[in-house]
Amino acid sequence: MAALFVTGAGTDIGKTHVACALITALRARGMAVDAFKPVLSGFDPNDLASSDAGRLAAALGRPEAWAAIAPRRFRAPLSPPTAAALEGETLALDDLVADGRARMGAADGLLLIEGAGGVMSPLTETATNLDLMAALRAPVLLVVGSYLGALSHALTALVALRARGLTVAAVVMSESQNAPDLDQTGASLKAFETEAPVFLAPRGAAWTADALADLILA
Numbered sequence: 001m002a003a004l005f006v007t008g009a010g011t012d013i014g015k016t017h018v019a020c021a022l023i024t025a026l027r028a029r030g031m032a033v034d035a036f037k038p039v040l041s042g043f044d045p046n047d048l049a050s051s052d053a054g055r056l057a058a059a060l061g062r063p064e065a066w067a068a069i070a071p072r073r074f075r076a077p078l079s080p081p082t083a084a085a086l087e088g089e090t091l092a093l094d095d096l097v098a099d100g101r102a103r104m105g106a107a108d109g110l111l112l113i114e115g116a117g118g119v120m121s122p123l124t125e126t127a128t129n130l131d132l133m134a135a136l137r138a139p140v141l142l143v144v145g146s147y148l149g150a151l152s153h154a155l156t157a158l159v160a161l162r163a164r165g166l167t168v169a170a171v172v173m174s175e176s177q178n179a180p181d182l183d184q185t186g187a188s189l190k191a192f193e194t195e196a197p198v199f200l201a202p203r204g205a206a207w208t209a210d211a212l213a214d215l216i217l218a
């Protein structure tokens with residue numbers, strides 16, 4: 001596997017959390033890893049450490065790499081096309097596809113590509129993350145929550161991904177705050193999703209992504 005596209009059933013669901021844990025686990029096994037965030041909105045240069053770019057760079061052990069990881073950055077905490085428009089820019093799918101292909105071609109080891117928001121969150125005024133994923137054709141890691149209602153969002157996301165012919169390498173249920181029991185919700189997802197492996201990422205106890213790293217290295 002040369003690249004893995006990390007997407008979510010929604011925004012703020014744990015994509016960066018899961019990607020960073022996976023980077024750490026893969027690096028511990030000696031694997032070369034890189035990261036790419038095609039578009040980053042809500043970027044505050046005064047709070048680099050908590051931005052996706054800063055967190056991914058830190059996990060890679062290359063804190064200086066943040067700008068290269070996320071070359072298209074916008075200040076407003078809004079959808080990428082809206083945030084870009086506020087800075088007089090228009091995002092085009094062709095450019096994002098070209099960026100992604102170039103990164104995939106140049107990557108040494110596994111490239112983790114983190115989308116913006118959820119599977120069908122807009123990336124441009126007329127294209128969603130799903131359009132970028134369909135063009136890049138990398139296997140997908142879907143991150144879902146465990147809140148009440150998360151199952152419907154997870155299963156809907158899986159149908160949408162597969163309708164475009166994408167391979168779902170794995171699903172990670174990242175525990176939501178104030179959510180029902182994670183094991184029970186995870187078991188319920190596993191009963192519906194029998195194709196891709198489902199991993200649970202609990203809050204509190206540090207989640208190591210070891211089993212996910214083993215799957216990727218297998």
Ligand SMILES: Nc1ncnc2c1ncn2[C@@H]1O[C@H](COP(=O)(O)OP(=O)(O)OP(=O)(O)O)[C@@H](O)[C@H]1O
Pocket residue numbers: 008010011012013014015016017018052115116117118174175201202203204207
């Ligand atoms: N399993 C978890 N354990 C502990 N904290 C978590 C977990 N999942 C998510 N979080 C926390 O929840 C917040 C949102 O997660 P994260 O930033 O990874 O989401 P995201 O999907 O990458 O968001 P965005 O759509 O902005 O890229 C972060 O503060 C993150 O550290």
Ligand SMILES: [Mg+2]
Pocket residue numbers: 015016017052114
């Ligand atoms: Mg993120």
